[in-house]
Amino acid sequence: MSATELASPAVTQMKKVCLLTEIPRLGARVVKTAAHGNIAVFRNAEDEVFALEDKCPHKGGPLSQGIVYGKRVACPLHNWNIELADGCALAPDQGCAKSFAVQVQDGTVYLDI
Amino acid sequence: MKKMKLVMVGNGMAGVRALEELLKISPDLYEITVFGAEPHANYNRILLSPVLAGEMTIKEIMLNDVDWYEANGIKLHLNKKVVKIDRVKREVQAEDGTVEPYDRLLLATGSNPFILPVPGKDLPGVIAYRDIADTQAMIDAAAKYKHAVVIGGGLLGLEAANGLKLRGMDVTVVHIMPWLMERQLDRVAAGMLQKSLEDKGLKFALEKHTAELTAGPDGRVAAIKFKDGSELPADLVVMAVGIRPNTALAESAGIYVNRGIVVNDTMQTYDPKIYAVGECVAHRGIAYGLVAPLFEMAKVCANHLAHMGIGLYKGSVTSTKLKVTGVDLFSAGNFTGGPDTEEITLNDPVGGIYKKLVLQDNKIIGGVMYGDTADGSWYFQLLKDKQDVHEIRDHLMFGQNHLGNVGHQGQNKAAAMADTAEVCGCNGVCKGTIVKAIKEKGLFSLEDVRKHTKASSSCGSCTGLVEQLLASTVGGAYQPADTAAKPMCGCTDHTHEEVRAAIRANKLLTHEVTYKFLEWRTPNGCASCRPAINYYMLSTWPHEAVDDSQSRFINERAHANIQKDGTYSVVPRMWGGVTTAHELRKIADVVDKYKIPTVKVTGGQRIDLLGVKKEDLPGVWKDLDMPSGHAYGKSLRTVKTCVGSEWCRFGTQDSTRMGIELEHDLFGMWSPHKVKLAVSGCPRNCAEAGIKDVGVIGVDSGWEIYVAGNGGIKTEVAQFLVKVKTHEEVLEYSGAFLQLYREEARYLDRTIHWLSRVGLDYVKKHVVEDAENRKALYARLKFAVKDYADPWRERAEGKVAKQDFEMLSV
Numbered sequence: 001m002s003a004t005e006l007a008s009p010a011v012t013q014m015k016k017v018c019l020l021t022e023i024p025r026l027g028a029r030v031v032k033t034a035a036h037g038n039i040a041v042f043r044n045a046e047d048e049v050f051a052l053e054d055k056c057p058h059k060g061g062p063l064s065q066g067i068v069y070g071k072r073v074a075c076p077l078h079n080w081n082i083e084l085a086d087g088c089a090l091a092p093d094q095g096c097a098k099s100f101a102v103q104v105q106d107g108t109v110y111l112d113i
Numbered sequence: 114m115k116k117m118k119l120v121m122v123g124n125g126m127a128g129v130r131a132l133e134e135l136l137k138i139s140p141d142l143y144e145i146t147v148f149g150a151e152p153h154a155n156y157n158r159i160l161l162s163p164v165l166a167g168e169m170t171i172k173e174i175m176l177n178d179v180d181w182y183e184a185n186g187i188k189l190h191l192n193k194k195v196v197k198i199d200r201v202k203r204e205v206q207a208e209d210g211t212v213e214p215y216d217r218l219l220l221a222t223g224s225n226p227f228i229l230p231v232p233g234k235d236l237p238g239v240i241a242y243r244d245i246a247d248t249q250a251m252i253d254a255a256a257k258y259k260h261a262v263v264i265g266g267g268l269l270g271l272e273a274a275n276g277l278k279l280r281g282m283d284v285t286v287v288h289i290m291p292w293l294m295e296r297q298l299d300r301v302a303a304g305m306l307q308k309s310l311e312d313k314g315l316k317f318a319l320e321k322h323t324a325e326l327t328a329g330p331d332g333r334v335a336a337i338k339f340k341d342g343s344e345l346p347a348d349l350v351v352m353a354v355g356i357r358p359n360t361a362l363a364e365s366a367g368i369y370v371n372r373g374i375v376v377n378d379t380m381q382t383y384d385p386k387i388y389a390v391g392e393c394v395a396h397r398g399i400a401y402g403l404v405a406p407l408f409e410m411a412k413v414c415a416n417h418l419a420h421m422g423i424g425l426y427k428g429s430v431t432s433t434k435l436k437v438t439g440v441d442l443f444s445a446g447n448f449t450g451g452p453d454t455e456e457i458t459l460n461d462p463v464g465g466i467y468k469k470l471v472l473q474d475n476k477i478i479g480g481v482m483y484g485d486t487a488d489g490s491w492y493f494q495l496l497k498d499k500q501d502v503h504e505i506r507d508h509l510m511f512g513q514n515h516l517g518n519v520g521h522q523g524q525n526k527a528a529a530m531a532d533t534a535e536v537c538g539c540n541g542v543c544k545g546t547i548v549k550a551i552k553e554k555g556l557f558s559l560e561d562v563r564k565h566t567k568a569s570s571s572c573g574s575c576t577g578l579v580e581q582l583l584a585s586t587v588g589g590a591y592q593p594a595d596t597a598a599k600p601m602c603g604c605t606d607h608t609h610e611e612v613r614a615a616i617r618a619n620k621l622l623t624h625e626v627t628y629k630f631l632e633w634r635t636p637n638g639c640a641s642c643r644p645a646i647n648y649y650m651l652s653t654w655p656h657e658a659v660d661d662s663q664s665r666f667i668n669e670r671a672h673a674n675i676q677k678d679g680t681y682s683v684v685p686r687m688w689g690g691v692t693t694a695h696e697l698r699k700i701a702d703v704v705d706k707y708k709i710p711t712v713k714v715t716g717g718q719r720i721d722l723l724g725v726k727k728e729d730l731p732g733v734w735k736d737l738d739m740p741s742g743h744a745y746g747k748s749l750r751t752v753k754t755c756v757g758s759e760w761c762r763f764g765t766q767d768s769t770r771m772g773i774e775l776e777h778d779l780f781g782m783w784s785p786h787k788v789k790l791a792v793s794g795c796p797r798n799c800a801e802a803g804i805k806d807v808g809v810i811g812v813d814s815g816w817e818i819y820v821a822g823n824g825g826i827k828t829e830v831a832q833f834l835v836k837v838k839t840h841e842e843v844l845e846y847s848g849a850f851l852q853l854y855r856e857e858a859r860y861l862d863r864t865i866h867w868l869s870r871v872g873l874d875y876v877k878k879h880v881v882e883d884a885e886n887r888k889a890l891y892a893r894l895k896f897a898v899k900d901y902a903d904p905w906r907e908r909a910e911g912k913v914a915k916q917d918f919e920m921l922s923v
Contacts, residue, residue, distance in 0.1 A: 015923040017923060018921050022921075024914075025663065038920075045637050046636075062679040065671070065675060066640070067663070068663065069637050069640060072639075074639070076666070076667040077677065092565050113923070
């Protein structure tokens with residue numbers, strides 16, 4: 001979910017990740033978590049942020065390393081195109097990476113895990 | 114804003130394709146209504162023959178079912194024939210009184226079969242071959258009756274005859290001309306075709322003029338009588354003598370019609386609010402009856418309806434393939450030739466192979482193939498691209514050189530493969546899977562097959578085979594893309610060349626400016642065009658264009674090769690493949706310190722450290738203290754060398770030194786694809802220079818330079834460019850060749866792909882014959898690589914983007 005559409009938990013219950021500016025535009029950072037493994041936090045050209053498990057539904061490629069464009073990322077291993085909003089592959093490919101709620105407040109990125 | 118109303122009359126393949134294209138690029142612009150005269154949604158008309166032959170069912174050939182229309186918010190009127198267009202009120206009216214207003218009208222009324230005006234043409238049992246109803250009528254007749262006569266020995270007639278024969282009927286094909294398929298075949302090929310169809314049990318009555326059809330006692334057709342007095346029994350007569358554009362509706366509305374509904378290059382009729390596509394259209398005087406041109410029209414029409422206004426339809430060259438199992442036949446363009454044309458023929462009547470190519474001004478303008486059509490798509494590509502073939506003329510007839518292709522057991526004839534045989538060795542896709550997908554999912558293009566099956570989507574070595582499968586499954590509907598005019602990707606209609614020219618002419622230096630200037634459809638491109646644009650800007654405006662690392666593939670962003678588990682591999686540069694005890698000791702220490710699991714010697718004479726964690730990369734580079742080998746980049750990879758005259762008893766030249774000099778000279782060179790070099794010290798060629806982008810071979814009197822070799826997916830032997838005397842000349846000629854490639858090739862072209870388009874003569878003209886141009890090219894290359902900083906050192910010293918390598922935690 002993008003930050004603006006999010007209607008869920010208050011930021012206070014979410015985990016602070018980094019400053020928005022610490023994620024490259026049209027890029028991602030990897031967040032190590034105990035419970036969910038690696039999570040990729042993406043930032044697009046409009047400064048929207050998205051969080052997906054860092055694992056392509058195809059062969060587990062690290063999505064964080066892919067090329068981000070529009071609201072999608074292309075997996076670096078075999079070029080599957082994944083929607084950042086829900087983690088699902090573009091047809092005709094099938095499968096979804098788990099997505100997490102994430103939001104930006106006062107320039108800081110918070111992740112709901 | 115209120116949506117505009119788009120009404121489409123006709124629910125066939127061309128029209129629906131136009132809607133699909135429109136929905137892709139501008140889904141919210143129109144409220145769409147469709148009228149179809151048939152009770153079915155959109156089906157794949159070209160697969161009616163396999164249905165008749167019992168190889169497929171109606172259900173399998175549906176392209177868009179009723180749900181598709183609903184899902185896309187399209188109002189569908191089936192079984193309603195539109196009878197009136199009121200251009201003043203801008204509305205159409207159907208037979209049953211249904212009225213729909215329009216802002217834009219799209220006519221896709223298709224064509225009608227031509228019925229011979231002979232007595233008895235309206236008798237029961239006399240039908241055309243056009244739609245599902247006709248096909249069903251034939252299937253029903255085959256169950257009850259014995260004698261079938263098909264009038265018309267063209268593509269459709271033969272497919273109908275074959276289907277009826279397979280359903281057990283005794284079939285005679287009646288044809289007015291001296292040989293079959295005279296619009297697609299010459300006499301020799303047609304003779305071979307007739308022979309093989311006769312072997313299947315079909316009968317032929319050539320040069321016969323139908324006089325009348327007569328009825329039996331039950332009122333149904335019983336016989337066909339010819340002008341020469343002879344006659345044949347006939348319980349079923351299928352007229353397949355051609356089609357006529359269905360223009361009645363347009364004509365009744367006063368729209369200009371000449372053979373078909375006359376349209377301009379944006380598919381507009383004389384009333385600019387009314388568009389027309391498909392078989393009902395006459396474009397530049399031609400009415401097309403094959404699917405491929407109709408799809409091209411659909412795309413242009415959609416583009417214009419979406420207010421993009423870029424696409425123009427300029428007519429099509431078409432090719433034909435007969436869909437009769439076991440008959441291999443291909444024809445394209447002008448195959449009869451004329452006074453200014455030349456022909457190359459190969460004729461092996463016993464082996465059942467006939468090939469003819471027609472050339473004009475060293476370009477293929479047409480061809481016919483029978484028995485062996487494996488290279489049909491390749492010839493057709495050369496024809497469409499108007500490529501000069503004089504350099505390959507001596508072996509043109511033997512087809513594209515498949516010898517170097519690997520990954521599919523040396524097969525290059527798809528027809529000969531079993532359904533279980535693997536076509537795509539990268540993704541493990543078998544022939545049966547591909548054919549099934551083509552049929553069931555209604556695929557028409559290589560791109561479609563790649564998307565749905567993954568076949569040919571990785572290394573591409575099986576592309577030829579997949580093209581053959583497409584051609585044999587959908588027939589003439591498969592047309593290889595016009596590579597010369599292919600848009601870069603879905604984000605634009607511009608070709609690579611157009612984009613490059615714009616970057617040069619307008620000095621575009623950033624992605625943002627380029628996308629805006631070229632009116633990209635997406636805000637920041639896609640994973641396919643972004644790296645290309647980045648390269649085009651950098652290679653055109655070195656030291657000025659902004660290198661956007663987020664537009665580079667991960668390997669070039671991380672300066673290491675990503676592996677299947679997300680770790681990276683590190684290959685330090687070893688100039689000319691020469692190393693020292695000191696370097697090896699450092700490498701060994703790094704392997705120990707970072708617990709690197711695999712150490713491997715590469716094919717390019719250096720050492721690969723595999724399984725390095727991303728966060729360890731800067732440390733590894735710092736401890737190695739060796740320059741990047743760029744084993745990850747579209748850039749200079751290695752210069753492989755043999756030891757040469759310094760040690761070798763056969764060596765005539767110091768190949769090692771030459772190699773090291775070349776590698777230093779080209780260090781920091783980004784290119785459309787990877788670039789590999791080799792230098793051998795004598796013609797024994799131990800450095801394997803014959804399969805490199807630039808291969809240099811020392812001889813006693815100097816150096817021979819070979820270019821555009823490739824040892825990968827398809828083995829390509831490098832071609833001799835020039836012989837020179839000095840090391841300096843080797844640097845200048847090699848550099849100039851590579852600079853020309855850097856400036857002109859499309860992104861992801863290897864040197865051979867580019868060279869096979871432009872030809873070796875072109876390269877010689879610019880690099881060998883024109884000394885001034887060579888020096889200018891070389892100077893531009895030297896300028897581009899000037900002051901190149903080793904990327905590993907920069908990152909090891911923490912000068913660049915530390916955050917690229919660090920993980921976060923919560």
